[in-house]
Amino acid sequence: MFNDYVGRSIGQNTQNNGFYLFLDVVVSSWIYGNRAVPGVTRIGTLNGVPLYENPFASGSFTLPASTRDACGIYLQSASINDGDEMKHEFGHILQGEDLGLWCFYTEIAINSTKSARKSGQNGYRHQCYYTETDANSRSKTYYLFTYPDFLWNDDRFPIAPLCPGYEPRTPCSN
Numbered sequence: 001m002f003n004d005y006v007g008r009s010i011g012q013n014t015q016n017n018g019f020y021l022f023l024d025v026v027v028s029s030w031i032y033g034n035r036a037v038p039g040v041t042r043i044g045t046l047n048g049v050p051l052y053e054n055p056f057a058s059g060s061f062t063l064p065a066s067t068r069d070a071c072g073i074y075l076q077s078a079s080i081n082d083g084d085e086m087k088h089e090f091g092h093i094l095q096g097e098d099l100g101l102w103c104f105y106t107e108i109a110i111n112s113t114k115s116a117r118k119s120g121q122n123g124y125r126h127q128c129y130y131t132e133t134d135a136n137s138r139s140k141t142y143y144l145f146t147y148p149d150f151l152w153n154d155d156r157f158p159i160a161p162l163c164p165g166y167e168p169r170t171p172c173s174n
């Protein structure tokens with residue numbers, strides 16, 4: 001869900017109202033299914049999902065909701081043209097659709113945030129954490145099905161077999 005930077009920026013925002021605004025948007029997306037971050041700039045659409053520029057400090061994150069047009073992919077400013085990152089975030093939308101919003105918000109969102117905060121420490125790769133490789137796997141499958149010649153960026157957004165030493169698992173499977 002979160003990339004390397006947003007975990008840290010959320011950690012910083014726990015000291016001020018930004019965190020509560022963020023929490024409000026998360027809960028609203030989950031429960032009510034339609035609430036973008038106030039004042040956010042919409043920059044496009046990906047497979048029916050609104051793309052926004054993340055108004056928080058830095059980082060990218062995704063909020064699945066009950067329908068694609070109520071979801072939101074929030075890209076950090078540096079990534080608004082980063083097709084690989086968008087497609088990774090779209091994998092989190094597919095998790096919400098395939099595994100359910102309860103699974104997404106009670107397990108994936110929480111564990112992904114914790115993982116993102118460890119990113120870069122002692123060589124830790126957040127993108128190899130199971131919540132991320134699962135998202136990559138779902139999105140890669142979607143793109144290869146839709147565009148058979150599609151080249152997924154396995155270096156940046158690996159699937160589980162490319163992450164030796166990281167336990168692969170399907171979220172909410174046990």
Ligand SMILES: [Zn+2]
Pocket residue numbers: 001002003088089092112132135
């Ligand atoms: Zn992610």
